[in-house]
Amino acid sequence: MVFLSVSALLKSAGASPLAQAATIIVGTFILEDAATVLTAIEVQSGVVRVGVALPSLYSGIVLGDLGLYGLGRLAAAVPRINRMVSAERHSRGREWLSGKVFRVVMISRFIPGARLPTYTACGFLKANLWRFVLAAVVATSIWTSLLFLVSLRVGEFLMQHFGAWRWVGAIGFAIVVVLAGRIIAKVRETSS
Template identity: 25%
Template sequence: MSSWVLFAIIFFSPFIQEDGAVIFAATASLAGVAPTAMIIAVILAGLVGSDAWKYWMGRLARRYDWAHRFAEKPGVSIAGDLIRKEFYQTMLTARFVPGTRIPTYIAAGFFKAYYPKYILTLTFTAAVYVAILFGLFHSVGMIAGEKAKIWLPIIAVVVLALYILVRWLNHVNKHQGPMTPMTDEFDHPMPGMPGFEGTPLVERSSKKEEE
């Protein structure tokens, strides 16, 4: 395989599956099939490129009625609070918690996060993820050889599961921050959402204010 073909595969693979793409890139780096610096640069470009456009899916959704109906679902306003008030923590959490990236990136657009900040944060979280995985492969992989490609992902899953458990237990008690339980108690009207003035969530809030 030529270097250009390898780089093309590394760049486009995050558009299909990000975690597998990073593991493949780290494995290629460990095998020495191309300069590690180039592989890191290409995988970072692929990660950012595969996620940069998801923001605009959220911005585009604001124009449609179904998005207004979606905004009435439990927990959506809480997700908006996380994007507005704890943007960096939420983006970093999404990078390491499987299944949360796409919803978080779309929510960033839906709740109109500042796009340059979104791209910079996206790049930073991707760089942290790549640095950790490449560091593990190169430090431990040199000792364990090919076996590292088998048990490193297992260790990563175990560590991730413990991390999720700790954050969940912490925020179940405090009711704040990323991974807050999505309950009606914390739902509220969302400012700056055109056409939302007549939704049940807003009406319920208005009644409480009158009382």
């Protein structure tokens, strides 16, 4: 299970901040919200320092966002894929997005299921990379910080009240966060 492996990797990284940072970054590529929750729980447990946790979470998530943008750019370079969108539609999409990149990226960070299509579309339409990066950094800082703070509070509660069983609660909380995002995305998808 992903949750157990990320936690196990963080513990096996021991006191090495570099190994912990690498583990957290890799964890964000797997499931970023779960990695955020579990990292906060590890901070609460004293296994990882906040100064390692937050920068690693921010870095991993923004790198993942850039990867999605890059996939869109790569798709645009494939003639067969590029022909699927007429030159006129491509031009209209790029024109519409040009003045809205920051806002679109910011909003999509907070809508479950919106990042993949939005960020790859930004890359496909060759949206301004620097505006995209700035928006990704700002949105990630806000969302991840909020989720991290909530997870710290949950971790504190679990440690005080569940003792040795706190990991069952932590994994349950991580699952709830991930499933809530997926359910909201599914409801949004079926209602549109």
